[in-house]
Amino acid sequence: MRVLFVSAPLLGHVLPLVPLAEALRRAGHEVLIGTAADAVTAGRTRKLPVADVAPGLSFARVARRMMLRHPLVARAELAGTAGTRGVALLFGAVNERLVDGVAALTDRFRPDLVVYEPLAVAGAVAAARRGIPAVRHENNLFDGAVLAAATAGPALRRHRVATLPDPVTAVQLAPPELVGERPGIPMRHLPCAAGETTGAFPVRPQRPRIAVSRSTVDGPGGGGIMRAVVAVAADVRADILLVRPEPGLPARLPDNVFTTGWVPLDALMPTLDAVVHHGGAGTVLGALAAGVPQLVVPGPGDRRHNATVVERSGAGWAVSAPAITADQLHRLLSDYGLRTSAGRFRASIAARPHPDEVATRLAAAV
Structure with missing residues (x-):
């Protein structure tokens, strides 16, 4: 075929x-x-x-x-x-x-x-x-x-x-607990790399790790996430990993802030305790698939809608970039309800059919 x-x-x-x-x-x-x-x-x-x-x-x-x-x-x-x-x-x-x-x-x-x-x-x-x-x-x-x-x-x-x-x-791809029942064939979300892997990171740090990720689309209305996190990072008791650092960051970063280039989300997510991101659907689903609590910064296009969906899920919440505080980042790491909800989504997504099963079904249907 x-x-x-x-x-x-x-x-x-x-x-x-x-x-x-x-x-x-x-x-x-x-x-x-x-x-x-x-x-x-x-x-x-x-x-x-x-x-x-x-x-x-x-x-x-x-x-x-x-x-x-x-x-x-x-x-x-x-x-x-x-x-x-x-x-x-x-x-x-x-x-x-x-x-x-x-x-x-x-x-x-x-x-x-x-x-x-x-x-x-x-x-x-x-x-x-x-x-x-x-x-x-x-x-x-x-x-x-x-x-x-x-x-x-x-x-x-x-x-x-x-x-x-x-x-x-x-x-x-999205489980019904997230978006409601939709007709069709369910399939497990499997994150993958967005380009050549140019970054590296320790498999698992000695203390909690929060990643900060941004959109692959450059344009107005989507910046400032990393600058906002860096501004409060010195007061956060965790390592902070900036994935593909955005322009305009300070020349000297706090001692607990690290940077990396392109990295596969499926390799990165299991090493995280939390993620702060722009609200892209792929990152939302990738975090849920790994059971990682998320803080979403609403932005252009579908990202405000996605942020609302995350808040409704109980596995994260939304806040504008200027409103990010050290307390909110600590909450990402310590809130039991967030971690429990994220864990439920991880189990739900893992139970969905693997792409190999879906491929077999599609081939039989044609």
Whole structure:
């Protein structure tokens, strides 16, 4: 069986697809990822075949164009309050750029199955155009069906497809305790590296460790997390590890603050006692899968929604970067309720089917 995976041109969108793609390849199927921009590098790092379906595409340029044309929506998007309005405009434009390349790749590769993530509906449109079964791979804490419907319009019109067809099924990464019951095949979330591993860290420190992680997407509204933590670090009784340090940090860091480059989340998370991060869905799920309490700093796009989901889960809470204090970081390490809730999610996620099982089910369904 030949399987085409289609992702939006962002690292955080392609990485959740990798475990299933690798599982299908282990099972003997031919796999190809169609994406663009930074996501192409991530796929190749995992030694998966990748096709650039939109050479020269710049997600940042598309985003800037949307913000200039729709300043009120852009303002709400930066605040994380735009809902699907900003997503529809931004990823609608992105998929209009992707869909011709995805359609051409579909014609060349002739897949038996297309697997697309909710903000890469170009994959669903290309599949519909050729009558190929498609599966929606959820990689977001928003409802994927809602996201796909919101962003599909420009790509549908470009290829004269009347409506976005329903997928054969959906692969669901988020447990129902987190997002509610959603139809489809449950699958265990397996974090993976976002690029070449350039950092290193002790397997387990002698005292508690808090990691601070930031988005793989540079842009307005997402900075300041590490500077805020560093400002109070001297009063925290723990080691603090900055993953991919952000610009603007002090030249001299407190003695308990360390830095590292790219590191695989699946290797890092089990060495942590807590994590402070930007609210990306992959980091949220990675922390839950490892049973690590988390402090989320709400940001643009879906990150405010994700922060709310984390607070509701009981496995963490949300606070703006300027409001981070040493007491809050100590609470991350000592709050029994947080650790208990995080542990429950670790058990729940571990009980979900492994990608190898899901690959077998998909192959049988096509």
